[in-house]
Amino acid sequence: MIEEILPYKCRCGGTLKWSQCAVEFYGIDFGIRKCEVCTSCSSEYFDDKTTSEIEQEVKKRKLFGLERNISITKSGNSLVMRLPPEITKFTNLHYKDNIRIFPTSKHIEVQLIL
Structure with a gap:
């Protein structure tokens, strides 16, 4: 895949480009997905479809709300x-x-x- 530079900037002011990213959330592997990556801060941004798939799987496995503040x-x-x-x-x-x-x-x- 040829990495395409995007016309808009990252929050840090860096350049964004399309790339392939390994997606893992709460230990669940979602494979390699298309994402936007910042060349300065390395932040990764996923499209709505990928985010929705992650959200649905996390809800299905009842992982939302596992993070806790403990004393x-x-x-x-x-x-x-x-x-x-x-x-x-x-x-x-x-x-x-x-x-x-x-x-x-x-x-x-x-x-x-x-």
């Missing part, structure tokens, strides 16, 4: 995160399962160890 509590000298049951059900996480956590800048990454 940190204390147990002895440790800090404790309590995970909501919707997230543990979605990830199939159970009592005494092992996870790996590590800091990345101002984020904490959590990986399930299967």
